[in-house]
Amino acid sequence: MFPDPGRVLGLWISVLAMTAEAQSVMTMRMMGMAGLWPVPRSEANRMVIEKVEAWNDLVRAGTVTAFGSPLDAMEAAVKPYRRRTRANARRLGRMPAKGR
Numbered sequence: 001m002f003p004d005p006g007r008v009l010g011l012w013i014s015v016l017a018m019t020a021e022a023q024s025v026m027t028m029r030m031m032g033m034a035g036l037w038p039v040p041r042s043e044a045n046r047m048v049i050e051k052v053e054a055w056n057d058l059v060r061a062g063t064v065t066a067f068g069s070p071l072d073a074m075e076a077a078v079k080p081y082r083r084r085t086r087a088n089a090r091r092l093g094r095m096p097a098k099g100r
Contacts, residue, residue, distance in 0.1 A: 003071045011071065014078050021085035028092040038095050050088075054080050 029047060032039030057080035065076040 003069065007071055007075070011075055011078065014075075014082050018078065018082040018085050021082075021089040025085060025088040025092060028089075028095075032092075037092075039092065050084055054084050 028037050029039060029043060031037035032043055058077050061076035061080060062073055065072045
């Protein structure tokens, strides 16, 4: 009846990591818009497009797991967003800060 504590902890850690990565991505993008971080001009468009794509992935994953357990649904919902926040944080983090 109760979910596996290991899976719950893993989901919790994924959500925390996703939150930290998302914050760093937002910070680097805002610094880029202010001219303080070297981001490509296409970054603003990319940021909008990826939200739509992530939402579509979330809906697809949620539909597949809708008849499973709530924990299955949460894991499926977090996965596409976490994949994108991790990739964005790595990509933007590799760009050297201006002035270095």
